[in-house]
Amino acid sequence: MPRLSSTHATSPFIWCAGIICAIISIAVIIGGIVIFVGYMVIHPRVPIISVEYAHLDLLKYDIVGVMQTQLTIVIRAENDNAKAPALFDKTNFKLSYEGKIIAYLKQDEFVVAKEKSVFSHYVVQSSPIPLSTQMKQAIDYAIKQDVIVFELKGGSKARWRVGPVGSVKFECNLSCELRSGTDWLTPPRGFPWLACEQGSDPALYQVNPSPT
Template sequence: MATTMPKFKRKLVMGANGRTNPLVWLVAIICTIIAVAVVVVGIVVFIGYVVIHPRVPVISVTNAHLDLLRNDYAGLLQTQLTIVVTAKNGNAKAHASFSQITFNISYKGQDIAVLVADPFEVPKNSSKDLSYVVQSSSIPLTPDQMEDVSDAHKRNEIEFDFKGAARTQWRVGPLGSVKFLCRLDCGLRFQPLNGTYIPSRCTSKSH
């Protein structure tokens, strides 16, 4: 004998009078409003981003000087550097904020110093210089590193590793913002005889 399976129909929650429960309509309306708001905010941020025709904020080493470079027979290195890092906002229609600024300078894997800065803002189409005087304590060198320093004196050229990052942000209207991470990774070269900085491209890449 064939058995007829009962059929079930999905229905909205009904009130006592057979009409849809008002709470269901309320939840549906709230969800719709939230969805529309998310779409509108996204459109506003996108339009604002396009309208301001952005040039991504960058950080660069624009000047430097090797004030001191001295190593002794015990393999201890002492150095002092002056480094100027420039934060540039090439956007003519929006201020840019810079935060979480940290740089590390080292020589052949030996850390010399960590450089930081408090958050700050750069006006439209402007820049701000951060000046650092880096004075290291005596850094113990391996025999190979001691030989590298000796060769650097002979060639009159020495290179330090300079790495760092900063968070940048533009405000796009009252509802949104555009954020970037600027990473910096380059070598700073100097002439030990007179401390002259050998200019090179040392500018951040943004993500």
């Protein structure tokens, strides 16, 4: 018996699709190699967000249970990379006391040059804050202990350009406790102090009070 043989040729459309997929795959591989080589050449250090300075300018608390406060906070954005500037975007922080948000700190997109730092100054003034029973107890205790603690949390998104085709992105998060004495007649005594930077457990940052 005669055997049947297939005479169907591969469709030109399939050949074109295969060639296009091969070209895309090669382009992706080459792009990845370029980004990797660029990253290794630059060998960057991770951008850093930290509290450079904090100052308790005002603290008022009356018997009704209403608190007003004002703090000056300086945030430092540091770029130790010697070969590429860093772009910081979506910079947002929340300042709170006993879980109650006092203020939001925001900043527009900005660039930090190679091996440079940018300092952002915030003067945070709260509206009169009615305190809950728990917060009243907390501030009464703080006054007795001569120390009040505010929480600062937030961060920024940073990125570098790596070569002409790619970028490296970083998430810079910050979580701090800002501490200050409540007795304006004497400076804070014996409070722990650590530089408050990203990438670690909540740190303690001492705030210098000003006399009234």
